[in-house]
Amino acid sequence: MTSGINTREMILEILLQINEEGEHSHIAIRNALSKYQFLPKQERAFITRVCEGTLEYRILIDYIIDSFSKITVDKMKPPIREILRSAVYQLKFMDRVPDSAVCNEAVKLAQRKGFYNLKPFVNGVLRTIARQMDELEYPSRKVNLVRYLSVRYSMPEPLVLRWLNDYGEEVTEKMLADFLEEKPITVRCRTYLNSVEETCESLRNQGVKVEPAPYLPYAFRISDYNHILALDAFIEGKIVAQDVSSMLVSEIANPQKGDYIIDMCAAPGGKSIHLGDKMEGFGTVDARDVSRYKVELIQENIHRTDSINVQAHVQDATVFDVESECKADIVLADVPCSGYGVIGKKPEIKYRSTAQKEEELVILQRNILDKAAEYVKPRGVLIFSTCTIAKEENEENMMWFMNNHPFKLESIDEFVPDELKSETTSLGYLQLLPGVHGTDGFFMAKFRRK
Ligand SMILES: C[S@@+](CC[C@H](N)C(=O)[O-])C[C@H]1O[C@@H](n2cnc3c(N)ncnc32)[C@H](O)[C@@H]1O
Numbered sequence: 001m002t003s004g005i006n007t008r009e010m011i012l013e014i015l016l017q018i019n020e021e022g023e024h025s026h027i028a029i030r031n032a033l034s035k036y037q038f039l040p041k042q043e044r045a046f047i048t049r050v051c052e053g054t055l056e057y058r059i060l061i062d063y064i065i066d067s068f069s070k071i072t073v074d075k076m077k078p079p080i081r082e083i084l085r086s087a088v089y090q091l092k093f094m095d096r097v098p099d100s101a102v103c104n105e106a107v108k109l110a111q112r113k114g115f116y117n118l119k120p121f122v123n124g125v126l127r128t129i130a131r132q133m134d135e136l137e138y139p140s141r142k143v144n145l146v147r148y149l150s151v152r153y154s155m156p157e158p159l160v161l162r163w164l165n166d167y168g169e170e171v172t173e174k175m176l177a178d179f180l181e182e183k184p185i186t187v188r189c190r191t192y193l194n195s196v197e198e199t200c201e202s203l204r205n206q207g208v209k210v211e212p213a214p215y216l217p218y219a220f221r222i223s224d225y226n227h228i229l230a231l232d233a234f235i236e237g238k239i240v241a242q243d244v245s246s247m248l249v250s251e252i253a254n255p256q257k258g259d260y261i262i263d264m265c266a267a268p269g270g271k272s273i274h275l276g277d278k279m280e281g282f283g284t285v286d287a288r289d290v291s292r293y294k295v296e297l298i299q300e301n302i303h304r305t306d307s308i309n310v311q312a313h314v315q316d317a318t319v320f321d322v323e324s325e326c327k328a329d330i331v332l333a334d335v336p337c338s339g340y341g342v343i344g345k346k347p348e349i350k351y352r353s354t355a356q357k358e359e360e361l362v363i364l365q366r367n368i369l370d371k372a373a374e375y376v377k378p379r380g381v382l383i384f385s386t387c388t389i390a391k392e393e394n395e396e397n398m399m400w401f402m403n404n405h406p407f408k409l410e411s412i413d414e415f416v417p418d419e420l421k422s423e424t425t426s427l428g429y430l431q432l433l434p435g436v437h438g439t440d441g442f443f444m445a446k447f448r449r450k
Contacts, residue, residue: 015082054089059154099130178435184223187239237305245442250274257282259329264317267294269301276310288315324375333372337386341441373405385444394443407447
């Protein structure tokens, strides 16, 4: 059954929003799909897959197009560029759409968007690609490893080079491959209110496939559903969408009933709500973020989960809040970061990174850590975390913090599963790597105030 909505046109609009207007991919896709709630599951899945896939494989796709087109991708008009990219994604990765249909739809769409003159160009390039793609030569691994990995896994060369230096060839390739793997979403079952069995049963009753996620008994991977917002377990606040890496932050924080916790960068509130759950309704989690919009996201989640011990308000973490000085048992600084650890979920991140942005982030992170240090009670805890794998933002910030504040690292071995224990966890920090640990890329360190 089809809805009569032009799915190719929707895909084009979404890709233009992401690649030309700088919108986040998950937001652009969600906004477009929520406008057409009645779209059948299959069409929603098709739109999502083509948008995500076209973005994930952009460097590989552009390499293919540039090998067959006289006009290079960067010289094309944006709508033509995105029409070609999404068509090549379908030709290369989606067997279920016949090649001729992919070409015809692309040509029709170019015409509908006013590019009547470019119909033969779109048609010619796509039909040549469909015929000759399998014979195309890719960069050689032996001749140029960085270029090979960049094209093979669609990762900009500067990032590949950096990770080769930081993590070596084997780990880098595992991470690159993992970023491209389609994975089910991970949820945390809120065991404080419902048993894991009850929640999983509710999900299964609605046809959802539920599989255990690694490391934590209350973490599950869910798939085979149309919309998470329509799941009873979600509506009733029995589950929170959260990666296992993010759940481990609240584990290592180990809050006690009655603690006062400040979460300085809290939106959308995943960790705040988990910390509140771990205190079983006692104590207070002061969930802060920089804008009203972000705080509203936290509030929506507080409301849905009925988290009575979590409160949200606007507070810029770079501005010192004198009222909070030496007040908190635990401060969580889950700082804004380059996000390289979640490229698998937000592929646009890889195309937007620049050295300058990263330097600015390190300055912002240190600024936030300076304030965070002041809010911790004597002998209280500070947790520093990021969803990146950049050493400058992680280990280097951690060392800088220890050298500039009266804190020491504290072992997290008691709180992490055996498989994750290492020399670094006994010192007090953990770097999770995608494709290596089965989670997002994530960093966490636990400090105690002297
Ligand atoms: C990694 S996300 C936090 C994720 C959140 N802790 C969770 O678990 O759901 C980083 C957050 O930092 C916030 N942020 C950025 N600059 C900030 C600032 N100056 N003050 C407070 N929050 C800030 C962003 O709005 C974003 O929500």
